Amino acid sequence: MENLPLILLVDDDQELCDLIGEYLTAEGFAVDKAHSGQSALTRLASPPECQLIVLDIMMPGLSGLDVLQRLRPSNSTPVIMLTGRGDDIDRILGLEMGADDYLAKPCNPRELVARVRAILRRTQNPTxxxxxxxxxxxxxxxxxxxxxxxxxxxxxxxxxxxxxxxxxxxxxxxxxxxxxxxxxxxxxxxxxxxxxxxxxxxxxxxxxxxxxxxxxxxxxxxxxxxxxxxx
The missing domain is CATH 1.10.10.10 (Winged helix-like DNA-binding domain superfamily/Winged helix DNA-binding domain)
Structure with missing residues (x-):
């Protein structure tokens, strides 16, 4: 279990977070969850270190963009943003702040897993x-x-x-x-x-x-x- 890649899911929708978490776990990942921007920053300041963050943009309090802004440039952990369909401005802002990629919500779990695997391959296992x-x-x-x-x-x-x-x-x-x-x-x-x-x-x-x-x-x-x- 300790050798599994650790993914941090950050989304205030706890039911969706649980569903995505179950899918990622079934695909061979370890999963941590945070349901607010502040709890995500607190989690990221403590071990164990996660290998990738799945970050919802639209959250009350600290938004995903706020979290990303505070995270970069001191933390280079790869980030996949979850955005509302058609939220092009948020997507561009997120990429400008240092996100690696994005998916529109509601996202297909299989597509999310494919994006996660692709990012981990290129950041952790260069050929x-x-x-x-x-x-x-x-x-x-x-x-x-x-x-x-x-x-x-x-x-x-x-x-x-x-x-x-x-x-x-x-x-x-x-x-x-x-x-x-x-x-x-x-x-x-x-x-x-x-x-x-x-x-x-x-x-x-x-x-x-x-x-x-x-x-x-x-x-x-x-x-x-x-x-x-x-x-």
Whole structure:
């Protein structure tokens, strides 16, 4: 039991929390639950450390966005947001604050499990082919331990940001489509009006700029993004 990945469910709907928790448990995960933003922050300040957080945005008191804002950047635990259908502004805000992905409520438990597994795979178990150090234009990425530096300055990247940058660095000078990045980073197809990759790239650019690297990721209008080579 102690070796099972620990998922923290944060939702004020206790019945829904219990249902999702039962499904995750049946799929081989350990589950903790918090029914308010404040109780989630209290739980996250104590051991054992969870491997992923499923966070409802709409909660009384401290909302999921409030929790996320307080959590980042000191805590890099992956976060999947649960949002109301059509709440595009909340989704974008959540991604800008450092969430890794989102699902609209009511969510399909099978889809949630698939997202959880995908995020845990890319954050905890990099494949052997991804172990080598990437070094492009003053940016260094170590996939083996999920460490990143820009001009020697450590970068605090979320799992989704790290993997977005990794894909771009694996193909310097080549345009990567948003569809390809979505498949590689989020392990799902790109859907209409999905701005997840755009927001992740925006945050990467900001963090690189703070470290002294500017304009290294070029937007290719209507297609995707390209990491410029040093040449």
């Amino acid at each position: 052997s082919g991804d172990q080598h150090l990437l070094d492009v234009a003053g940016i260094q990425l170590s996939p083996a331990d999920m460490q990143a530096k820009a001009l020697g300055t450590p970068l605090q990247l979320t799992g989704a940001e790290f993997n977005t940058l990794k894909v771009l660095m694996q193909h310097p000078g080549q345009t990567q489509t948003k569809a390809f990045l979505t498949e590689q980073v989020l392990h799902r197809p790109l859907t209409a009006y999905d701005r997840s990759i755009d927001v992740h790239v925006s945050r990467i650019r900001q963090k690189l700029a703070n470290a002294g690297i500017h304009d290294i990721i070029r937007s290719v209008r209507g297609v995707g993004y390209q990491l410029l080579s040093a040449d």
